[in-house]
Amino acid sequence: EGAPVSTLMEHYxxxxxxxxxxxxxxxxxxxxxxxxxxxxxxxAARNQAIETGKEQGLFGHSPLLAFVSADAHYSLDKAxxxxxxxxxxxxxxxxxxxGRMQPQAxxxxxxxxxxxxxxxxxxxxxxxxxxxxxxxxxxxLVELREKYGFWLHGDGAWGGAALLDDELKKHFLPGxxxxxxxxxxxxxxxxxxxxxxxxxxxxxxxxxxxxxxxGEHSYLFREEDKNAELDMGTASLQCGRRVDSLxxxxxxxxxxxxxxxxxxxxxxxxxxxxxxxxxxxxxxEMTVPRESFNVCFHxxxxxxxxxxxxxxxxxxxxxxxxxxxxxxxxIEEKLTLRLLITHPDYSRADVDSFFSNLVxxxxxxxxxxxxx
Amino acid sequence: EGAPVSTLMEHYxxxxxxxxxxxxxxxxxxxxxxxxxxxxxxxAARNQAIETGKEQGLFGHSPLLAFVSADAHYSLDKAxxxxxxxxxxxxxxxxxxxGRMQPQAxxxxxxxxxxxxxxxxxxxxxxxxxxxxxxxxxxxLVELREKYGFWLHGDGAWGGAALLDDELKKHFLPGxxxxxxxxxxxxxxxxxxxxxxxxxxxxxxxxxxxxxxxGEHSYLFREEDKNAELDMGTASLQCGRRVDSLxxxxxxxxxxxxxxxxxxxxxxxxxxxxxxxxxxxxxxEMTVPRESFNVCFHxxxxxxxxxxxxxxxxxxxxxxxxxxxxxxxxIEEKLTLRLLITHPDYSRADVDSFFSNLVxxxxxxxxxxxxx
Numbered sequence: 001e002g003a004p005v006s007t008l009m010e011h012y013x014x015x016x017x018x019x020x021x022x023x024x025x026x027x028x029x030x031x032x033x034x035x036x037x038x039x040x041x042x043x044a045a046r047n048q049a050i051e052t053g054k055e056q057g058l059f060g061h062s063p064l065l066a067f068v069s070a071d072a073h074y075s076l077d078k079a080x081x082x083x084x085x086x087x088x089x090x091x092x093x094x095x096x097x098x099g100r101m102q103p104q105a106x107x108x109x110x111x112x113x114x115x116x117x118x119x120x121x122x123x124x125x126x127x128x129x130x131x132x133x134x135x136x137x138x139x140x141l142v143e144l145r146e147k148y149g150f151w152l153h154g155d156g157a158w159g160g161a162a163l164l165d166d167e168l169k170k171h172f173l174p175g176x177x178x179x180x181x182x183x184x185x186x187x188x189x190x191x192x193x194x195x196x197x198x199x200x201x202x203x204x205x206x207x208x209x210x211x212x213x214x215g216e217h218s219y220l221f222r223e224e225d226k227n228a229e230l231d232m233g234t235a236s237l238q239c240g241r242r243v244d245s246l247x248x249x250x251x252x253x254x255x256x257x258x259x260x261x262x263x264x265x266x267x268x269x270x271x272x273x274x275x276x277x278x279x280x281x282x283x284x285e286m287t288v289p290r291e292s293f294n295v296c297f298h299x300x301x302x303x304x305x306x307x308x309x310x311x312x313x314x315x316x317x318x319x320x321x322x323x324x325x326x327x328x329x330x331i332e333e334k335l336t337l338r339l340l341i342t343h344p345d346y347s348r349a350d351v352d353s354f355f356s357n358l359v360x361x362x363x364x365x366x367x368x369x370x371x372x
Numbered sequence: 373e374g375a376p377v378s379t380l381m382e383h384y385x386x387x388x389x390x391x392x393x394x395x396x397x398x399x400x401x402x403x404x405x406x407x408x409x410x411x412x413x414x415x416a417a418r419n420q421a422i423e424t425g426k427e428q429g430l431f432g433h434s435p436l437l438a439f440v441s442a443d444a445h446y447s448l449d450k451a452x453x454x455x456x457x458x459x460x461x462x463x464x465x466x467x468x469x470x471g472r473m474q475p476q477a478x479x480x481x482x483x484x485x486x487x488x489x490x491x492x493x494x495x496x497x498x499x500x501x502x503x504x505x506x507x508x509x510x511x512x513l514v515e516l517r518e519k520y521g522f523w524l525h526g527d528g529a530w531g532g533a534a535l536l537d538d539e540l541k542k543h544f545l546p547g548x549x550x551x552x553x554x555x556x557x558x559x560x561x562x563x564x565x566x567x568x569x570x571x572x573x574x575x576x577x578x579x580x581x582x583x584x585x586x587g588e589h590s591y592l593f594r595e596e597d598k599n600a601e602l603d604m605g606t607a608s609l610q611c612g613r614r615v616d617s618l619x620x621x622x623x624x625x626x627x628x629x630x631x632x633x634x635x636x637x638x639x640x641x642x643x644x645x646x647x648x649x650x651x652x653x654x655x656x657e658m659t660v661p662r663e664s665f666n667v668c669f670h671x672x673x674x675x676x677x678x679x680x681x682x683x684x685x686x687x688x689x690x691x692x693x694x695x696x697x698x699x700x701x702x703i704e705e706k707l708t709l710r711l712l713i714t715h716p717d718y719s720r721a722d723v724d725s726f727f728s729n730l731v732x733x734x735x736x737x738x739x740x741x742x743x744x
Binding site for chain 2: 032039043046047052053054055056057058059060061062063064080081082083084085086087088089
């Protein structure tokens with residue numbers, strides 16, 4: 001009611017996103033970020049698993065179990081805490097050498113826990129893990145869902161942007177149309193200003209309202225309203241909201257699906273190039289092979305210099321000297337430098353100068369270490 | 373790490389707000405709105421009440437009970453759903469003729485439910501109810517807390533702005549420094565752009581981090597970091613965030629506490645004036661006496677014209693003719709028009725013209741009704 005035009009823009013964009021994902025008879029919503037999107041999906045699954053959950057709470061019910069890969073984002077842990085499920089009831093499934101959830105391991109864990117009287121209700125596939133950029137494979141998870149009947153959610157916060165390009169979608173997201181829900185951030189690779197997250201539900205029209213709505217709110221929402229169907233307020237966990245749909249709609253109209261798809265392909269091409277550059281520099285080494293958009297590498301160190309400390313020092317020096325702020329993370333306790341390219345004007349020349357600056361600083365630091 | 377200056381601004385503003393509220397050794401955070409602030413406060417109370425709640429969830433535990441006034445905001449119902457407590461475990465305490473929670477009724481309900489094996493853990497005082505603008509009286513609730521040991525939260529989403537003026541604070545918020553937590557929206561009366569909500573904890577340093585943090589997030593937050601204490605990421609439920617502290621800090625520096633206090637006093641004076649105007653117009657009537665900033669009135673109707681339908685029609689006509697968009701709400705099933713003044717340039721002349729337009733449209737509509 002307060003912003004009718006932007007509400008129509010939001011509907012238009014959400015419908016467009018549902019089409020892209022291949023979700024039939026679905027619905028969507030803009031949230032405050034994928035952390036929030038993941039939580040709402042888990043909430044919907046929880047209230048579906050425990051029919052009385054919304055009114056009576058979880059007290060006295062058999063424990064529910066959620067499953068994610070060991071490399072999933074920490075927002076899933078937060079969601080398990082917030083929703084009253086408990087972080088110990090979020091089971092971490094081992095990943096394979098590519099950083100993808102192992103379906104066989106998932107099935108073993110599903111069987112094992114079901115025997116203990118716990119109820120598996122939710123599996124989250126990470127579509128583009130935070131550190132390595134790995135995409136969990138969906139078809140085997142869809143198969144397991146047939147057997148175990150859980151809610152299958154896709155966290156595409158980072159990697160979901162592959163949806164914008166038909167080829168990348170086929171390559172990275174096969175089976176996405178089978179998910180029960182999917183969330184991704186338009187403010188990451190797609191470049192819209194913060195915040196711009198979208199959460200999509202498949203074959204679940206009305207679920208959002210049912211899950212999120214509660215309490216007496218007739219000062220805002222009234223059934224006599226002819227446009228109640230269009231009003232998105234009762235389906236949101238927020239009360240007041242920024243008009244985030246405007247910038248999203250304008251970006252979409254200005255760049256178009258094609259323009260944004262080119263952007264994503266450009267990022268992928270640059271990360272392929274960056275991997276080649278790393279291979280060509282003797283001082284550097286890929287920490288793990290590149291899975292998608294993430295380039296995880298480190299500076300090689302001789303045996304007498306601890307690699308993690310050295311790379312951390314190198315990274316801090318680059319930051320303090322105002323040269324660059326590189327992401328770092330740990331892969332199996334090994335510190336890795338993590339290059340993610342998300343600026344549309346970034347070019348091969350920028351990749352070159354990033355690495356040559358880094359190598360120069362690294363050599364200098366190595367020199368100091370060997371002398372000191 | 374990504375925005376060090378705005379992090380310092382946020383710390384500065386939160387410390388200032390803690391001082392204003394009289395919270396010693398407290399901590400604060402910016403959230404996505406009071407709906408979110410209320411939920412996080414309830415989450416903190418829940419995890420304090422059930423020590424194993426964060427890890428094990430609520431399964432198998434005796435039901436917890438939260439209490440709010442019957443006029444509290446619907447976000448509390450949502451929070452009870454999200455947190456796994458169940459909306460039926462949110463008890464609505466009757467209000468007195470001013471729209472304030474009745475402490476005697478609260479005590480009766482506390483006793484009654486404790487006997488049934490349920491555990492009261494959270495009471496939320498509404499400080500400025502959405503519809504009537506009533507402030508629950510804090511001292512009797514503080515007394516009950518001594519006896520029953522619950523977490524006492526204050527929802528000042530709307531009315532919390534009274535904090536900015538020492539006299540209004542004394543009048544509307546006596547005892548606020550005794551609360552366990554308090555949330556209010558700087559984007560409402562105080563006028564900062566959406567979103568700008570603050571959640572404050574009293575005597576609870578470290579609680580936010582303990583409550584909200586979960587999972588492996590070393591790609592962002594690392595203990596070797598000397599400034600880990602300053603980093604607010606692990607205490608937030610969001611991962612990426614907008615730099616909301618900048619606009620807040622600048623508003624504070626530009627207008628100052630004094631300037632903002634004047635603004636709030638100006639709103640109060642205008643609503644006093646609006647009430648007088650209503651009293652002076654025979655066609656209008658106050659639905660209930662004014663409690664604070666909210667002016668709840670309606671157009672009088674003869675017995676043969678249903679008051680609610682008429683006022684709704686009047687309100688829609690004003691909207692469609694582009695004259696004004698007036699809030700409406702129900703007080704004991706009686707539809708009321710609800711004037712809230714939150715623009716700093718609004719003057720007595722604006723109040724006059726608002727009412728004269730409304731009365732003109734109302735007379736016209738009445739004429740049509742009596743003829744038709």
